[in-house]
Amino acid sequence: MDHIIEITGLTKDYGDARGVFGVDLAIKPGEVFGLVGINGSGKTTTIRHLMGFLRPNAGHCSIRGMDCWRHAAELKRGIGYIPGEVAFPDVKTGLDFFRLQAGYLGIRDLARVHELMDRFSLDASAPLKRMSKGMKQKTAIVAAFMADAPILLLDEGTTGLDPLMQKAFTDLVREEKAKGRTVFMSSHMFDELEAVCDRVAFLKEGHVIEVADVSQFSGNEPVKEYKIEFTGPADYQTFLSRSATVSRRQENLNQVTVQTADQDITALFTALSDLEVRFITQVPKTLARHFIEKYQETEGQSHV
Amino acid sequence: MFSIALMKQTIRENISLWLVLTVVQCAMIATIGLTAPIAAAGVAYYNLLPGIFMGIYAIAIGNKLVSAKIDRGTLAYVLSTPVSRRAVVATQALFFAGSLTLMCALTTAVHSVAAMLSSYGADTAEVLIIVRLNLGLLTLALAFSGICFAASCVFNLSKHTIAIGGGLICAFLLAPIIAMFGDNFAFLHNLTIVTLYDVTDIMASAAGWVWRLVALAGIALATYVAGAIVFTRKDLPL
Numbered sequence: 001m002d003h004i005i006e007i008t009g010l011t012k013d014y015g016d017a018r019g020v021f022g023v024d025l026a027i028k029p030g031e032v033f034g035l036v037g038i039n040g041s042g043k044t045t046t047i048r049h050l051m052g053f054l055r056p057n058a059g060h061c062s063i064r065g066m067d068c069w070r071h072a073a074e075l076k077r078g079i080g081y082i083p084g085e086v087a088f089p090d091v092k093t094g095l096d097f098f099r100l101q102a103g104y105l106g107i108r109d110l111a112r113v114h115e116l117m118d119r120f121s122l123d124a125s126a127p128l129k130r131m132s133k134g135m136k137q138k139t140a141i142v143a144a145f146m147a148d149a150p151i152l153l154l155d156e157g158t159t160g161l162d163p164l165m166q167k168a169f170t171d172l173v174r175e176e177k178a179k180g181r182t183v184f185m186s187s188h189m190f191d192e193l194e195a196v197c198d199r200v201a202f203l204k205e206g207h208v209i210e211v212a213d214v215s216q217f218s219g220n221e222p223v224k225e226y227k228i229e230f231t232g233p234a235d236y237q238t239f240l241s242r243s244a245t246v247s248r249r250q251e252n253l254n255q256v257t258v259q260t261a262d263q264d265i266t267a268l269f270t271a272l273s274d275l276e277v278r279f280i281t282q283v284p285k286t287l288a289r290h291f292i293e294k295y296q297e298t299e300g301q302s303h304v
Numbered sequence: 305m306f307s308i309a310l311m312k313q314t315i316r317e318n319i320s321l322w323l324v325l326t327v328v329q330c331a332m333i334a335t336i337g338l339t340a341p342i343a344a345a346g347v348a349y350y351n352l353l354p355g356i357f358m359g360i361y362a363i364a365i366g367n368k369l370v371s372a373k374i375d376r377g378t379l380a381y382v383l384s385t386p387v388s389r390r391a392v393v394a395t396q397a398l399f400f401a402g403s404l405t406l407m408c409a410l411t412t413a414v415h416s417v418a419a420m421l422s423s424y425g426a427d428t429a430e431v432l433i434i435v436r437l438n439l440g441l442l443t444l445a446l447a448f449s450g451i452c453f454a455a456s457c458v459f460n461l462s463k464h465t466i467a468i469g470g471g472l473i474c475a476f477l478l479a480p481i482i483a484m485f486g487d488n489f490a491f492l493h494n495l496t497i498v499t500l501y502d503v504t505d506i507m508a509s510a511a512g513w514v515w516r517l518v519a520l521a522g523i524a525l526a527t528y529v530a531g532a533i534v535f536t537r538k539d540l541p542l
Contacts, residue, residue: 051384053540073388081384083542087377090317103309104385143381 004029004151004182005050009059012045020045020206022059027184032177034193034214035186036291037203043186044084046203047155050184051081063151080144084155084186086136094124094131094139098146105147116142120168133160141169145176152176154185158192170195190288194218202291210294218284223261225283228272230254235275242271257283307387310395318365318399325357326407330414337418341426342433343507350437350503354411358404358445359477363470365403366452369396370535371465380542393457393532400453401528404445412438436506440513443520444501448473450527457531460541497523 005027012019020042027033035043048054049061052072061068063075091097098113117124120138131139137160144152154173158166173183173196187193193200194214202210216222225247230236236254240246248257260268272280332353336345370393373379382392415434419426426434455469479496483489493499500516 048540048542051380051542053380053383053542055537055539072383073386073391076384076386079384081380083377083380083384085377087380089313089378089381091313100309100313101381101385103312104307104382104387106386 003027004031005033005061005063005184007046007049007059007061010046010049010056010061011058012049012054013057017205020049020203023203023206023208025201025208025211027182029182030177030180031199032173032183032185032197034197034200035184035203036188036190036193036200036287037186038188041203042206043203044155045206047084047153047184047186050153051079078150080147080149080152082140082144082154082157086140088128088136088139091128093127094122094135094142097128097139098124098143101143101146107147110146112148113142113146116145116172119172120165134162134165137161138165141172145172150181152181152183152185154183156186156188158187158189166192190286190291194287200287202294204295204298209298210291212287212290214287217287217290219282221285223259225257225259225285226268226280227255227257227283228280229278230256231276231278235277239271239275243268254278305391306395306398307391310382310387310392311399314369314396314399318368318403321361321364322403322407325361326410329354329357329407329411333411333415334418337415337426337434338422341424342419342430342437346434346437347503347507350441354441355444355477355498355501358441358448359473361404361407362445362448362452363466363473365400366449366456366469367462367465369400369453370456370531371459372456372462374460374540374542375462377542379540383540383542389536390532393535397453397528397532400449401446401524404449405442408438408442408445411441433507436513437503440501440503440506440517440520443517443524444498446524447497447500447520447527448476450524450531454527454531454534457535458538 003026005025007023007025010023011021013021018040023042023046025033035046037043045054049056050063050068052068052075055069063079066075068075088097089100091100098110102108102110102113120141122135122138122142124139124142126135128136128139137158141157144154144157158169161169170192173185176183177196183196185193185197194217197214200212200214201208202212228239230239231254233251233254236251236256239256240249243256243258245259246256247259249255258268333349336349339345373382379392383389412435415438416426416431419430419434451472452465452469455465455472459465459468476496476498479492480498483492497520500520502513502516504510505513505516
């Protein structure tokens with residue numbers, strides 16, 4: 001089996017251009033796959049299809065070769081899930097909730113629950129109704145990971161968490177990846193996805209406009225961008241006459257931005273060797289920048 | 305087919321209303337049973353109050369069993385486990401029908417025992433009538449619950465479930481009362497399922513009372529099944 005999660009031509013039309021349209025995604029076993037997009041771009045709708053809550057208008061999704069709609073219950077044996085909107089059942093405390101879920105899942109040993117609670121410094125003996133948003137989210141995280149499921153579907157897993165806990169979450173996802181788990185997670189925060197994902201799909205108005213390989217970003221891009229400032233206009237002009245890859249010039253600052261492939265870096269230094277440089281800095285291409293560019297490229301295009 | 309874990313949770317969530325209604329009904333029926341034979345006080349009681357009690361229970365619990373779980377989103381946590389939709393709907397239906405059956409069984413027992421212990425000392429024929437009246441009441445309650453259950457399975461919002469399911473039950477309960485206002489309203493008798501539970505006919509063992517109860521049971525079965533089918537096939541906005 002090549003792909004553990006397959007989404008083919010998934011379409012759910014809610015009218016007024018809301019929904020998802022012809023989404024194709026294929027996730028390999030052991031991969032951490034991110035889904036990013038602004039609010040209402042179709043992230044949650046996609047995950048709800050994988051959970052078997054929604055039936056596609058067209059196309060289909062499968063996990064381990066089984067249709068997500070028809071085999072919804074069977075598939076849940078191997079899926080941990082954080083809902084986009086967490087709503088706890090009518091039980092008193094967080095612990096009661098974990099016990100209830102353990103009952104549905106057929107889990108007897110709650111050691112993993114306690115381990116996860118420690119990790120997120122969660123006091124689950126507090127009444128659910130009085131929990132803060134962050135505590136509720138932590139409770140949802142523990143519930144998703146308690147079964148040690150091989151597949152994790154995490155819809156906005158870090159909503160409401162403070163930066164420290166966001167890091168704890170990221171670390172947990174990395175650990176799960178090391179154990180060979182497959183993770184499909186959505187977020188509207190690029191940093192979070194960049195930190196853990198192997199690949200990230202960018203959704204816009206229900207369409208996948210790009211699937212990016214995260215290893216190509218933030219210092220690993222094969223063609224890097226450098227900003228160079230010269231001490232005077234003479235050197236600035238000399239450099240411009242030598243280099244063809246200048247993508248941006250700021251004459252008043254004597255600054256240029258160049259695109260240089262890693263194998264051409266020596267040529268860049270040779271060109272700079274007899275010039276007076278005030279500074280040279282690499283401008284990392286982040287996922288966020290990449291997607292903002294893509295977003296702007298597609299702006300105004302229709303998706304028919 | 306059923307989920308034991310869900311059944312336990314459903315019982316925990318709904319036991320209080322069931323207890324209150326059961327205790328109140330048992331207390332009332334015990335008082336009636338102890339004081340007067342069925343022919344005297346029984347008719348008035350069975351004609352009026354239990355239907356309303358069952359209606360209240362059906363509307364409140366019907367909404368809580370399915371619709372409210374979708375509306376609040378808590379169903380996501382049940383369906384994120386290997387519990388199938390079919391098991392969810394079957395478990396909730398079993399609780400609904402089962403709790404009503406138990407309620408009616410208890411009131412039957414209380415009424416019968418009270419009647420036998422009373423000063424007039426009910427005989428077997430009288431107890432048989434009590435059992436039949438409660439059996440009829442049960443079929444009416446099941447029909448009510450089926451209607452509310454179907455509404456609960458169809459609608460994703462509690463307000464719609466209560467408006468449609470609850471509205472129908474209220475209309476059914478009010479129709480015979482309005483019909484008493486005169487001949488112009490007599491047609492309302494034919495527009496309500498409440499008249500299928502005919503207390504006078506049951507007491508007189510008149511022809512047709514069994515078939516009317518079968519009709520009520522048929523309504524119950526059809527609405528439960530229809531609700532279950534809709535629930536297993538529809539999109540859930542969880």
